Amino acid sequence: MNASDEAAEPLLCSAKGCRETAVWALRWNNPKIHTPERRKVWLACADHREHLADFLGRRGFLREVVPVEELTEHDG
Template identity: 50%
Template structure:
C-alpha cells in the first residue's frame, strides 16, 4: 500500500489519483482541494463532486496538481 490513502469513507487502499476540486460558492478561483483516490473509487469521488456542479479534475499522482 502506498503512503497515500484513498479519501473514500472506509477505504484504506493506496491512492493512485488526485481528485482536484473547489466549491465556487465558498472558494476563490485559485483555491483547490485535493482528495486522494484509489482506482476503485476515483469515478465515485469525481462524480460526487461533479453532481454538485463543482469544478473537478482528475490527475495521476505523478502529475502535479494546479496551483
C-alpha cells in the same frame, strides 16, 4: 536516522473506510466558499475514482482528475 531517511507514508484514498493507496488526485473547489484558483484535493484508489468524481461533479465542484504523481505543494 533523520526524517529524510524514512520512507514516506503512502497517500490513501479519501473514500470513507478505504485504506487503499491513492493513484488519482481529484482537484476541486466549491465556488461559494473558495476563490476560483483555489484547489482542494481528494485522493482516490482505482476502485473509488469514478464514485468520488461523480459526487463532486454532480455538485459542480470537480475541476480535474490527475495522477497522484502530478500533485504539487500547492495542492490541498
